[in-house]
Amino acid sequence: MIPIVYSFCYIYLSFLIKFYRGFMIKKICLGVFLILSGHFAQAQKGKMDTTALMILDKMSGMFGDLSSVGFTSEISRDVAYAEGFFIKEFSSSKVKFVGPDKFSVRVSGEEKEDLYNYNGSQVIYYSFANNIYTVADAPNNLIETIDWLYQDFGVELTTADLFYPTFSKDFVEEMDYIEFLGVTHIKGDRVFHIGAANEHATIQLWIADDGYYLPRKTLITYLDGAQSYQHETDFSDWEVNNVYPEAMFEFLPPPGAKQITWIKKD
Secondary structure, eight states: OOOSHHHHHHHHHHHHTGGGTTTOSSOOOOOOOHHHHTTTTTSOTTOBOHHHHHHHHHHHHHHTTOSEEEEEEEEEEEEEEETTEEEEEEEEEEEEEETTTEEEEEEEETTEEEEEEEOSSEEEEEETTTTEEEEEEOOSSHHHHHHHHHHHHOOOOTTOOOBOTTHHHHHHHHOSEEEEEEEEEETTEEEEEEEEEOSSEEEEEEEEOSSSOOEEEEEEEEOSSSSOEEEEEEEEEEEESOOOOGGGGOOOOOTTOEEOOOOOOO
């Protein structure tokens, strides 16, 4: 069994703290609006709650044993519409990752539905709305391919941006404050609530108390602009160690589909 943690952890942590992209060593993939209560704003810098860290360690350890993982994510995020005015955008993704070199991500959003498949050597992008597709040679593993997609084409795969092998260590390095906020319930399921903060953002995680320690919800509140804004993700339909057919990661162009050239963002 090939652990998927080295790819999937990378994806999720990249989402969680992507706002550090300019000064992070590693690009690593998610409530309550904490700054309303001032809870984190008044938190003592440098506090690292051992209970919170233990839960994060268990989550990372769980993913270290997986050969594949699948999930659905529902995302809402604030996007700038005009100066000082943000609007909500909603999207969802159905994600399948197989270590070390396959993924299939189907993204549905406002006026779009896209597919990204990676078979270990090539990535294809297909737009259902426009019936167009493109193919590009890719690196030979998930980590490098996901980073390549972002660096060369500006593509971030859903929350396909927790699952890095050193997640807890990296998270502690980036955060000034991490605290276990207690136990609550999401849709009747018991979850651990963890909060973290630094001068740029507050992050909340809800992690299932079910032995698997799978993330159920994340909320990032960005604080480094003129106004705060948020990115929220709900996870569901988790699949662990499923055997997915090889054909899932291949692509056969639909009738009439037009192939286009994938142009790098630079």
